[in-house]
Amino acid sequence: xxxATDLNAAFSALADxxxxxxxxxxxxxxxxxxxxxxxFEMSQPAISQHLKVLERxxxxxHRVDGTKRPRRLxxxxxxAMDKWLAMLRKALEANYExxxxxxxxxxxxxxxxQ
Amino acid sequence: xxxxxxxxxxxxxxxxxxHFAAKPEALYRAHTEPALIQxxxxxxxxxxxxxxxxxxxxxxxxxxxWTNGKKGFYLTGEYLEVNPYSRIVHVERMHLPDPxxxxxxxxxxxxxxxxxxxTIRMTLPDAxxxxxxxxxxxxxxMEASYVRxxxxxx
Numbered sequence: 001x002x003x004a005t006d007l008n009a010a011f012s013a014l015a016d017x018x019x020x021x022x023x024x025x026x027x028x029x030x031x032x033x034x035x036x037x038x039x040f041e042m043s044q045p046a047i048s049q050h051l052k053v054l055e056r057x058x059x060x061x062h063r064v065d066g067t068k069r070p071r072r073l074x075x076x077x078x079x080a081m082d083k084w085l086a087m088l089r090k091a092l093e094a095n096y097e098x099x100x101x102x103x104x105x106x107x108x109x110x111x112x113x114q
Numbered sequence: 115x116x117x118x119x120x121x122x123x124x125x126x127x128x129x130x131x132x133h134f135a136a137k138p139e140a141l142y143r144a145h146t147e148p149a150l151i152q153x154x155x156x157x158x159x160x161x162x163x164x165x166x167x168x169x170x171x172x173x174x175x176x177x178x179x180w181t182n183g184k185k186g187f188y189l190t191g192e193y194l195e196v197n198p199y200s201r202i203v204h205v206e207r208m209h210l211p212d213p214x215x216x217x218x219x220x221x222x223x224x225x226x227x228x229x230x231x232x233t234i235r236m237t238l239p240d241a242x243x244x245x246x247x248x249x250x251x252x253x254x255x256m257e258a259s260y261v262r263x264x265x266x267x268x
Contacts, residue, residue: 014245015241089120093117097133098156
């Protein structure tokens with residue numbers, strides 16, 4: 001998968017409020033499906049479905065611990081989103097810095113006319 | 115000067131705020147007059163806006179075309195409400211080249227100290243569209259209407 005496909009899957013996965021809440025919980029540390037299901041009024045299979053979407057999107061990984069499959073955030077996936085957002089943010093801020101300059105020029109021209 | 119803020123609200127909205135030293139009238143003109151828009155609404159280095167149509171009246175057309183010399187894309191839209199110099203409501207869509215779902219945008223310019231607080235509220239049709247917008251990678255940061263990771267995780 002290329003970067004754009006990865007990012008598309010990641011942002012789509014996070015369009016769902018339950019999955020955002022799961023990611024927020026995992027940001028505090030590893031958790032089992034049972035622990036993740038607890039705060040939600042949802043069955044464990046329903047939570048497992050959400051986790052599958054997050055894993056496919058590259059945002060969550062699991063390890064095997066006996067019969068448990070504890071989940072944690074996938075650093076690479078989160079970092080990729082973070083970098084992408086930082087880049088877009090920079091492009092928008094560049095626009096507004098240009099706008100600051102333009103507005104200052106408009107102001108000084110107006111003063112010059114007076 | 116306070117820096118820009120970007121947050122998501124509910125399932126469909128993205129809100130951007132930024133303070134400017136200039137008065138609301140100047141901000142309004144810079145957002146509605148083609149000769150001014152073409153000087154700043156450009157995104158990353160190397161991009162220009164050779165075509166800019168902006169008819170700032172209800173029902174007026176919007177068309178912005180960007181190019182970096184090799185590739186280009188464009189945006190079309192319509193003005194819905196225009197209140198000089200405080201508020202603009204319009205819809206817009208990117209053509210990449212297929213049109214993206216309509217983005218409903220309210221832009222406010224409120225006096226703030228000696229300057230202006232600009233607040234842009236973008237409303238997308240649904241959560242999926244907002245997510246897709248964040249991921250599509252518009253060259254022009256505005257339409258991408260990204261949020262910081264904290265915003266998404268909230």
